[in-house]
Amino acid sequence: MRRLKLTTLAFATLFASQLQAETVFVTLEKDNAIAVLDPVEGKLVKTVNVGQRPRGIALSPDHKQLFIATSDDNTIRIFDAASLKELGRLPSGEDPETFALSPDGKLMYVSNEDDSQVTVIDIASKKAVQKIKVGVEPEGIAASPDNRWLVSASETTNMLHWIDTKSRQIVENTLVDPRPRAVNFTADSQQLWATSEMAGTVMVLDTASKQIVQTIKLEVAGISSDLIQPVGVVIDKDRHYAYVAMGPANRVAVINAQTLQVEKYLLVGQRVWNLAFSPDQKQLYTTNGISNDVSIINLTEQKVVKSVAVGRYPWGVAVKP
Amino acid sequence: MKLLHYWLAMTGIVGRELLRFLHQRERFISALVRPLVWLFVFAAGFRAALGIAISPPYETYILYEVYITPGLIGMIQLFNGMQSSLSMVYDREMGSMRMLMVCPLPRWFLLCSKLIAGTAVSVLQAYAFLGIAWLYDIQAPLMGYVWILPALLLSGMMLGALGLLLSSFIKQLENFAGVMNFVIFPLFFMSTALYPLWKIKESSEWLFTLAQYNPFSQAVELIRFALYEQLNLQALLFTAVAFLIFMSAAIVGYNPSRGMMVKKGGGG
Numbered sequence: 001m002r003r004l005k006l007t008t009l010a011f012a013t014l015f016a017s018q019l020q021a022e023t024v025f026v027t028l029e030k031d032n033a034i035a036v037l038d039p040v041e042g043k044l045v046k047t048v049n050v051g052q053r054p055r056g057i058a059l060s061p062d063h064k065q066l067f068i069a070t071s072d073d074n075t076i077r078i079f080d081a082a083s084l085k086e087l088g089r090l091p092s093g094e095d096p097e098t099f100a101l102s103p104d105g106k107l108m109y110v111s112n113e114d115d116s117q118v119t120v121i122d123i124a125s126k127k128a129v130q131k132i133k134v135g136v137e138p139e140g141i142a143a144s145p146d147n148r149w150l151v152s153a154s155e156t157t158n159m160l161h162w163i164d165t166k167s168r169q170i171v172e173n174t175l176v177d178p179r180p181r182a183v184n185f186t187a188d189s190q191q192l193w194a195t196s197e198m199a200g201t202v203m204v205l206d207t208a209s210k211q212i213v214q215t216i217k218l219e220v221a222g223i224s225s226d227l228i229q230p231v232g233v234v235i236d237k238d239r240h241y242a243y244v245a246m247g248p249a250n251r252v253a254v255i256n257a258q259t260l261q262v263e264k265y266l267l268v269g270q271r272v273w274n275l276a277f278s279p280d281q282k283q284l285y286t287t288n289g290i291s292n293d294v295s296i297i298n299l300t301e302q303k304v305v306k307s308v309a310v311g312r313y314p315w316g317v318a319v320k321p
Numbered sequence: 322m323k324l325l326h327y328w329l330a331m332t333g334i335v336g337r338e339l340l341r342f343l344h345q346r347e348r349f350i351s352a353l354v355r356p357l358v359w360l361f362v363f364a365a366g367f368r369a370a371l372g373i374a375i376s377p378p379y380e381t382y383i384l385y386e387v388y389i390t391p392g393l394i395g396m397i398q399l400f401n402g403m404q405s406s407l408s409m410v411y412d413r414e415m416g417s418m419r420m421l422m423v424c425p426l427p428r429w430f431l432l433c434s435k436l437i438a439g440t441a442v443s444v445l446q447a448y449a450f451l452g453i454a455w456l457y458d459i460q461a462p463l464m465g466y467v468w469i470l471p472a473l474l475l476s477g478m479m480l481g482a483l484g485l486l487l488s489s490f491i492k493q494l495e496n497f498a499g500v501m502n503f504v505i506f507p508l509f510f511m512s513t514a515l516y517p518l519w520k521i522k523e524s525s526e527w528l529f530t531l532a533q534y535n536p537f538s539q540a541v542e543l544i545r546f547a548l549y550e551q552l553n554l555q556a557l558l559f560t561a562v563a564f565l566i567f568m569s570a571a572i573v574g575y576n577p578s579r580g581m582m583v584k585k586g587g588g589g
Contacts, residue, residue: 042380222368250382267382295381301461307381 011185022278023320024285026294027054027068030312034068036084039283039319041297042306044056056098057316060123061105066318069096069110076110076121079318090105095120100141100150109150111138118152120168124300130168133162142181146189149207153180153194160194160303162210167319172210177201181230185235186257200228202244202253204260205236214260222226223249232274236281241285241299244271252286252295266304268295287314330426331434338405338438342373342445344358352401352446357453376517378549390451390459391465391545392514393568395451396479398443399509403440403501406484410491429572432485436568440477443461465548472547479560482567483536489574503533512538513545536563 023045024037031051036045051070058067059081066079069092076090076099092099093112101107107129108121118138120130135154143165150163153176160180164173177196184193185207190278192205211298213259218228229247235257236242244253248271254264269288272295286299288307294314295307342348351496364386375381395411412418421431451466487500512535513521522529532538539559546553 084580267384269382291382304381307375 007065011101012246024276024294025057025059025066025318025320026285026287026288026310026314027057027316028311028313029053029055029289029315033068033308034084035294035314037285037308037310038281039278040283042296042308042309043311047311048147051075055315056096056320058099058101058219059318059320060101061103063320066320067101067108067273069097069099071095071097074106078123088126090121090123091119091128092121093117093128093131098139098141100143102143103145103147109141109152111141111152113137116154118150118163121161121241132163132164132168132170134170135159137171140180140194142183142185142192144185144189144207145166145187146221148189151183151192153183155179155181155197160192160205174205174210174212177215182232184233184235186235186239188239191235191239193233193235193242194311195230195233197229197231198229198249202230202233202242202255209300216255216260216262218246218249218253218262219246220246220249220251221267231272234275234284236276236277236299243275243297245275245286247271247273248310252282264302266297266302267278268294268297268304269307274316276317276319278319281309285317285319287317289313291313327426327430330424330431331437333436334421334431334434335441338435338442339445342442349446349449351562352397352448353453355400355449356397358455359389359393359396360386360457360459374517374519376519378546378551378553385506386454386457387459388516388517390454392512394396394447394450394473395476395480395512395514395541396509397446398440398473398540399468399505401439401443401535402477402482402484403445403505404483405435405442405489405503406488409435409485409488412462427494428575432572432575433568436481437476438482440474443477443481444473449491461548462550465550467500468547468550469544472543475557475560475564476543479536479540479564479567482564482571486567486574489571490498508535510538511535512540513540516539527570536560 021038021040024039026035028035033047033049037126038045042044045131050068052072054068054070056069057084063082066081067076069076074094076092078087080087085305092110094114096110099110108123110119112119116134116136118132118134121130122129135157137155138152139155146218147165150165156177158232159171160174160176164171176194177199178281179196179198181195181197190207192207194203197301200218204214206213218230228249230244231247232245234243239257241255246253250268250270251265252268253262255262268286269291271289272286273289274287282299284299286295292312293307293309295304298305365383373487522530539556542553543556543560
């Protein structure tokens with residue numbers, strides 16, 4: 001009897017998970033809201049007001065809480081990911097734009113662009129526990145999945161600062177191509193990928209040596225090089241492919257993460273900045289700031305299947321399973 | 322028995338046309354080169370011409386090459402329609418049309434067979450073009466290549482009927498060049514083959530109206546939607562009606578007692 005119940009339960013869960021599609025949240029910088037998208041239908045479900053100039057967005061590791069940097073309110077708000085009701089605010093410091101969560105979801109690291117520092121926030125107590133001085137205009141920030149490193153990229157200093165998560169001290173700096181924008185670790189924490197907005201390059205760094213292993217130059221035939229301004233970068237969990245949002249070049253670069261060669265450029269909307277995988281990593285969502293839409297990319301076929309209008313200035317994107 | 326007769330005649334005509342097409346390798350190549358030059362050279366120069374608009378049947382941003390591919394298929398069929406009727410004028414001048422006309426079957430049937438033959442050739446050309454475009458990374462959903470077949474048949478018949486109608490007006494081969502210029506170019510350039518309607522509307526309202534009611538535009542849109550597994554009902558109806566009108570007029574035109582043949586002092 002008990003076994004039967006368990007089987008029924010298992011089936012019910014399986015069925016429910018198939019019916020319940022993932023949800024895509026997109027911050028709309030100009031609309032002071034987030035767009036909620038059903039990516040299976042390719043439709044905008046609703047728009048919810050969240051605060052002034054929302055930009056950075058992330059889900060807690062258990063997918064229950066949604067964090068949104070409302071830059072002009074100088075705070076990061078916590079929402080219930082299901083009901084989208086506000087649960088509280090975090091003392092992010094001024095003008096928060098990008099932030100990273102520790103792998104256990106207990107800490108948040110916020111880049112404070114104007115103060116050249118990184119604020120460490122304890123999420124449970126909603127308190128800033130430390131401020132770490134970094135280079136000028138820190139922007140991209142990432143915590144390694146093995147919880148050893150925090151990397152902050154300074155746009156003006158052109159440096160990546162390697163911060164030991166235990167001592168919260170900078171232990172090393174790596175000079176990179178001008179105006180580094182985004183950083184992201186591979187799932188095994190062995191590599192760090194960083195984009196340079198000015199040089200139009202993607203740099204792959206070895207975490208152990210903290211040195212650049214390879215610099216990949218992005219070039220699209222017929223598009224002037226000053227329009228190639230890579231921003232967001234994501235790498236799939238098997239490290240087969242990396243995808244880079246190329247800003248006003250309106251393309252996403254598909255990079256073979258083994259050979260480190262660009263295989264393809266996919267046309268998306270205008271000024272594409274940020275990207276997020278679907279939970280099964282079969283789809284990729286891009287925010288296109290100027291054309292006000294989100295492009296949905298089928299990664300199995302490496303094709304853009306649809307672009308969905310979401311609202312003004314889509315900036316960040318997070319996906320809830 | 323009678324049906325068998327019809328069947329024999331039709332397979333004869335279609336077979337002859339297909340054989341002629343396959344044997345004339347230069348014709349096959351030149352039929353492909355024209356749209357390929359447009360695709361590789363012209364479209365490459367206008368890659369970003371479409372800007373940031375998404376219009377059906379497309380659901381996302383596309384390169385200009387992708388946009389003009391259905392238009393170039395239309396171009397293949399347009400030229401083919403004109404060319405096969407050009408061959409009618411040639412046949413008439415050379416006297417081989419007499420052979421066809423002495424066949425004891427109604428003339429409309431012979432004309433229709435001729436039309437089907439021409440369309441079959443244009444469908445082959447279109448698929449060859451799509452194959453090359455596929456290698457050039459212009460790829461539609463797989464089922465789209467099945468969907469497109471009925472669309473190609475109808476648009477091929479419509480453009481072929483237009484060619485037939487024109488050829489009934491023409492007595493000599495030399496006159497045909499003029500008609501080609503006065504028909505093909507306006508039809509092609511005042512259509513949605515090269516630019517979407519909204520883009521045409523931006524520059525000129527009357528050009529927009531002309532393009533909208535241009536039967537060639539409708540044929541191109543029918544092909545475009547079919548390639549993405551969608552049915553454009555308006556384009557379907559428009560193309561079908563245009564086909565019926567052109568075909569009826571061509572049949573009248575080729576009627577020795579009533580049509581243009583009388584004015585030209587008898588054809589065939």
